[in-house]
Amino acid sequence: xxxxxxxxxxxxxxxxxxxxxxxxxxxxxxxxxxxxxxxxxxxxxxxxxxxxxxxxxxxxxxxxxxxxxxxxxxxxxxxxxxxxxxxxxxxxxxxxxxxxxxxxxxxxxxxxxxxxxxxxxxxxxxxxxxxxxxxxxxxxxxxxxxxxxxxxxxxxxxxxxxxxxxxxxxxxxxxxxxxxxxxxxxxxxxxxxxxxxxxxxxxxxxxxxxxxxxxxxxxxxxxxxxxxxxxxxxx
Numbered sequence: 478x479x480x481x482x483x484x485x486x487x488x489x490x491x492x493x494x495x496x497x498x499x500x501x502x503x504x505x506x507x508x509x510x511x512x513x514x515x516x517x518x519x520x521x522x523x524x525x526x527x528x529x530x531x532x533x534x535x536x537x538x539x540x541x542x543x544x545x546x547x548x549x550x551x552x553x554x555x556x557x558x559x560x561x562x563x564x565x566x567x568x569x570x571x572x573x574x575x576x577x578x579x580x581x582x583x584x585x586x587x588x589x590x591x592x593x594x595x596x597x598x599x600x601x602x603x604x605x606x607x608x609x610x611x612x613x614x615x616x617x618x619x620x621x622x623x624x625x626x627x628x629x630x631x632x633x634x635x636x637x638x639x640x641x642x643x644x645x646x647x648x649x650x651x652x653x654x655x656x657x658x659x660x661x662x663x664x665x666x667x668x669x670x671x672x673x674x675x676x677x678x679x680x681x682x683x684x685x686x687x688x689x690x691x692x693x694x695x696x697x698x699x700x701x702x703x704x705x706x707x708x709x710x711x712x
Contacts, residue, residue, distance in 0.1 A: 566708045570636025570666055571645045575704045579664065582700050583648055592660070597647040599632040605651050605661050606679045611644065614687065622686045623667075623674060636666045636705070642674075643667075663689060664701055671705035673698050 580596060587594040597603040603610045613619045614630060621630045621642065628641035636643050644665040651659035663674040674689040692698055 568706075569709045570669060570671075570705060571633070572635065572709065574709075575707070576646060578704055579646055579701065582704075586697060586700070587650070592650045592655075593653040594648045594650050594662075595652060597649065603647065603649045603651055603661065605649060605659065607681075608687070610649075610661065611647060619685045619687050621663075622688045624690055625688075627686065628667075630663075630665075633665070636669070641667065642672075662692070662697075666705070671702045673701050 583594050583596070595603075597610065599611060599615070602612050608619060611630070611632065614621055615632070620627050622628070623642065630642045630644055631638045631640035633643035633645055636645055642663070642665050644663050646662075646664035648662045648664070649659060651661065658677050658679055661676050665672060665674070673692045673694075675692045676687060676689045678688050
């Protein structure tokens with residue numbers, strides 16, 4: 478009987494030990510799983526942080542590259558503007574370019590006035606009521622008079638000279654004069670001031686004076702003044 482009791486108690490103790498070991502194994506397993514899960518989460522967090530940092534660096538790099546590209550693109554335009562602004566300019570009273578622009582203006586202006594003008598110079602003479610203009614003036618056969626004052630005149634390519642009045646352009650509609658008479662214009666400079674002189678004189682006089690006065694046509698006067706005052710870019 479005692480032997481059976483001992484045997485029974487031994488079995489009970491054995492099963493109790495197995496149960497305890499099993500519980501410990503389960504607890505240990507849960508700890509391992511928990512540790513692995515925590516480690517995995519930590520690894521994932523680190524990976525996410527690293528990815529976020531790399532993305533931030535990438536955006537920063539792209540932004541810097543874009544800014545650099547924009548600055549480089551802006552440099553040629555800025556250089557061009559600076560170059561244009563730094564080009565030297567000078568005020569030339571008259572030149573060939575202004576002569577060409579005046580010719581264009583006189584063509585359109587003449588049409589507006591119902592008149593047809595032709596240009597003359599020191600080589601091409603206008604037969605103005607028997608006078609060879611400007612040669613008869615340059616030769617001293619006739620004297621130019623501005624506002625009742627006799628003045629000396631000369632042909633000038635640039636608006637400068639020694640005479641009282643420098644002629645840079647001559648226009649007349651004498652070849653297509655209307656019954657009202659022809660017009661003769663001297664474009665030039667008096668003391669470097671641009672002026673447009675006109676005469677409609679059609680008869681001679683004992684002094685051989687050719688009387689001029691400043692034009693009253695504001696459109697013609699302003700066009701010439703604007704041309705004369707415009708500055709020229711030196712090339």
